[in-house]
Amino acid sequence: MIRKAHAVWRGTGRDGNGELTTDSGVLSETPYSYKTRFESERGTNPEELIAAAHAGCFTMALAFQLQAAGFTPTELSTEAAVSLDPDGQGFKISKSALTLRAQVPGLDQAKFDELARNAEQNCPVSKLLKAGITLDATLG
Incomplete structure (x- = not known):
């Protein structure tokens, strides 16, 4: 299974702006910029989206862990x-x-x-945050 998102940016880092779109359509040309x-x-912004992904992934992973152990949660509420x-001349997600x-x-x-x-260590987003990244870059 592959899930995709697409980013378009126009202009400089500080004065430019862009849009984010996901294949599902949940994000459709959603604006992002230096100011956002x-x-x-x-x-x-990317950090907000990572936070949403991590909170959602962890919470669902825990629901599966609880189900496998014979428990049904009334509510699981997670903030990431x-x-x-x-980080030097740039930034890092710490x-x-x-x-x-x-x-x-x-x-x-x-x-x-x-x-x-167990859910925190094994949800796919937690694993991604500890994983390697690949890049295929082409200049047209």
Whole structure:
């Protein structure tokens, strides 16, 4: 299975702007720019999208972990806070901090901790954040 997103950018890094589109259509020419990334202009940014992906992936992975262990959550609510920090002349994403609040009837703390830790370590987005990246670049 392959999921795709497409980015288009016009202009310089600080004064330019772009749009993000996903194959599903959830994002369709959604604006992003320096101002949506580093200031508070309306639009999105890569870190926000990574945070959404990580929160969603982890929460679904935990739901599967709980199901396999015989538990049904009433609610799993996860926030992912992705940090973008200075790195020399540029920036780096330094961490993704997950905060989970869960309601799971009949589950004790030790088992909850085990399942949550396993979901964090094994959800595909957590693995990606620790994985290598490939690039195929062509100048037309």
